[in-house]
Amino acid sequence: MSxxxxxxxxPEIAALSAYAVxxxxxxxxxxxxxxxxxxxxxxxxPWLAVLKDLALNRYPDPRAPELASMxxxxxxxxxxxxxxxxxxxxxxxQMLALAVARPGGKILAVEPSFVMYRLIARFAGxxxxxxPLKADDFALDLEAVLAAIERERPLIVYLAxxxxxxxxxxxxxxxxxxxxxxxxLVVIDEAYAPFTDASxxxxxxxxxxxxxxxxxxxxxxxxxxxxYLVGPAAWIxxxxxxxxxxxxxxxxxxxxxxxxxxxxxxxxxxxxxxxxRQRLYQGLKQLPGLQPYPSxxxxxxxxxxxxxxDRFFARLYDAGILxxxxxxxxxxLADCLRITVxxxxxxARVLQAxxxxx
Ligand code: PMP
Numbered sequence: 250m251s252x253x254x255x256x257x258x259x260p261e262i263a264a265l266s267a268y269a270v271x272x273x274x275x276x277x278x279x280x281x282x283x284x285x286x287x288x289x290x291x292x293x294x295p296w297l298a299v300l301k302d303l304a305l306n307r308y309p310d311p312r313a314p315e316l317a318s319m320x321x322x323x324x325x326x327x328x329x330x331x332x333x334x335x336x337x338x339x340x341x342x343q344m345l346a347l348a349v350a351r352p353g354g355k356i357l358a359v360e361p362s363f364v365m366y367r368l369i370a371r372f373a374g375x376x377x378x379x380x381p382l383k384a385d386d387f388a389l390d391l392e393a394v395l396a397a398i399e400r401e402r403p404l405i406v407y408l409a410x411x412x413x414x415x416x417x418x419x420x421x422x423x424x425x426x427x428x429x430x431x432x433x434l435v436v437i438d439e440a441y442a443p444f445t446d447a448s449x450x451x452x453x454x455x456x457x458x459x460x461x462x463x464x465x466x467x468x469x470x471x472x473x474x475x476x477y478l479v480g481p482a483a484w485i486x487x488x489x490x491x492x493x494x495x496x497x498x499x500x501x502x503x504x505x506x507x508x509x510x511x512x513x514x515x516x517x518x519x520x521x522x523x524x525x526r527q528r529l530y531q532g533l534k535q536l537p538g539l540q541p542y543p544s545x546x547x548x549x550x551x552x553x554x555x556x557x558x559d560r561f562f563a564r565l566y567d568a569g570i571l572x573x574x575x576x577x578x579x580x581x582l583a584d585c586l587r588i589t590v591x592x593x594x595x596x597a598r599v600l601q602a603x604x605x606x607x
Pocket of ligand 1: 281282336337338339363409413438440464465466474
């Protein structure tokens, strides 16, 4: 007799759909917070020269020593802190879950925020608690978070700083209170660090339960999948035990090291994106009926008129622009679209298409 799906697959997995990514071929892709600028032409040959010498027949060095020291130096990681690399920061969220998972174990995050905190908790059989942000401006409800921490004793608290999808940055002093009250780990997810001026990275070590999660995706290297987690060495050593032996492939290691040697190129791209964010925000604000939220990241959350999100999404799609329609994904995101900041031309196309609709 053959195995039956419902006897083997856990019910909470059977109830999920696989993570779907829309087909963006031929469209201006503003749905996934990518950097719109490719590797500059002048760096292509030097990069290929690096790749040419790689040994593809050998497993990668699991310690990735060159990349690790480049990251430490170029990102300002405190010298005594531990560092572990992941295949994107997604994989590090998964490693954290694997390291702590036990029956009844809890993960806490605010909502709406990055969906993988909830999904990965579920994959690992952990309970997930989502504490709503404030409805009018997506600010942290500090009292509610502290009360939930006290009541539920979560193993891990996740806070995205700045937050996705709202784009705001929570008050640093609130995060400090959370770190000081939490009985478990607090992971500050700084995926959008290139687009803001505040960071907890330099404070790693000041509290024994603070970890900072970063990624190279948003800075312009989403294709190579490289995330990194920084924290007190003793914690990182434990997380490292659940890492798959060769999780960062040779192409990604070499490409990331190469890119960090040319980090000023990416810093300049981030500066342009920040400038464009301001222009896109002002442009959206001037369109009647649209409510853009201020952003410290490389995307802008926009609320459109009630029940109009599908129409706006479709209109942009017809104009060749793919954004993210968040309507229906969370009560606080009713009528909301999230638009990644693109090149000046792409952003002008967005504003033009929206103006045509109003
Ligand atoms: N954290 C946050 C807050 C994000 O928004 C994202 C991507 N959307 C990630 C982590 C994952 O990034 P990656 O896996 O590409 O490193």
